[in-house]
Amino acid sequence: MGGTKYRMRDFAQYIAELLDLPEKNKKLVNLTKHSQRYAMYKVGPVLSVSHGIGVPSMTTVLQEVIKLLAYAKVKDPIIFRIGTSGGLDIPPGSVVVSSFGLNGNLGKTYDIPVLGKTRQLPSILDSRVCQEVHSLSADNDDFNTYIGGTMGADDFYIGQGRLDGPFCDYTQADKMAFLNTLKDLGVRNIEMEANAFAAYTRAAGIRAGIICVTFLNRLLGDQVTPNKTTLNEWQKRPMIVAGRYIAKYFEDIKIE
Numbered sequence: 001m002g003g004t005k006y007r008m009r010d011f012a013q014y015i016a017e018l019l020d021l022p023e024k025n026k027k028l029v030n031l032t033k034h035s036q037r038y039a040m041y042k043v044g045p046v047l048s049v050s051h052g053i054g055v056p057s058m059t060t061v062l063q064e065v066i067k068l069l070a071y072a073k074v075k076d077p078i079i080f081r082i083g084t085s086g087g088l089d090i091p092p093g094s095v096v097v098s099s100f101g102l103n104g105n106l107g108k109t110y111d112i113p114v115l116g117k118t119r120q121l122p123s124i125l126d127s128r129v130c131q132e133v134h135s136l137s138a139d140n141d142d143f144n145t146y147i148g149g150t151m152g153a154d155d156f157y158i159g160q161g162r163l164d165g166p167f168c169d170y171t172q173a174d175k176m177a178f179l180n181t182l183k184d185l186g187v188r189n190i191e192m193e194a195n196a197f198a199a200y201t202r203a204a205g206i207r208a209g210i211i212c213v214t215f216l217n218r219l220l221g222d223q224v225t226p227n228k229t230t231l232n233e234w235q236k237r238p239m240i241v242a243g244r245y246i247a248k249y250f251e252d253i254k255i256e
């Protein structure tokens, strides 16, 4: 899963080529084209689905995918989110493999009101998947891959401590204090779904991982400044990292 339809079509194409699947020479079909809400592609054993921006959009799609996997009797699925994010004290273009999700109140939970009462679901990710994905980073990669916590904010601007949004009633010093607190808690990047994604996949008993590229170092600014070509290139990095895990997973299954 990942935010945009285009990324998830590109990911399906990338996986078809990587796994040398028959789909690599075909035009991929968006299986949800009549719903218009999001896109879903299937290449061999991999489903590639977009989820839009933020938690409500992502959790709606995620729950539909969880139901689909159950109806299809899929055994031992693994779900990855491949996304973009703002980094904390790491060079832009780096990749972060999340070790946990953090909410906007600095708790390792996803808090959801159910029947008028808030439930707190732990935002824990599978540490083995996280370590294995990280172990597949290559020495000759032209980017660094880090393990760290990921804050899932409910907003792009004030929710991530930005100063460049339409509303802002705090200072640069307040922002830096907040970002440094996150850093001290082991958070390496900020996006908008991690804590809920971790919580719902865990609640479903499904192994999962989050792999995001960082578009900027938030300790140095708020604006995403690299040009579109660079950002498109960087968006491929989580695909490369997830692709290595997927390729190895199916290679290992063949050997068994």
Ligand SMILES: O=P(O)(O)O[C@H]1O[C@H](CO)[C@@H](O)[C@H]1O
Residues within 6 Å of the ligand: 002, 003, 004, 052, 053, 054, 082, 083, 084, 085, 156, 191, 192, 193
């Ligand atoms: O690039 P994606 O996967 O959408 O992820 C990040 O980008 C969006 C904000 O621009 C949020 O969804 C955030 O989590």
Ligand SMILES: O=c1cc[nH]c(=O)[nH]1
Residues within 6 Å of the ligand: 084, 085, 086, 087, 156, 160, 190, 191, 192, 215
């Ligand atoms: O800073 C960023 C960059 C991408 N996505 C986010 O949510 N935040």
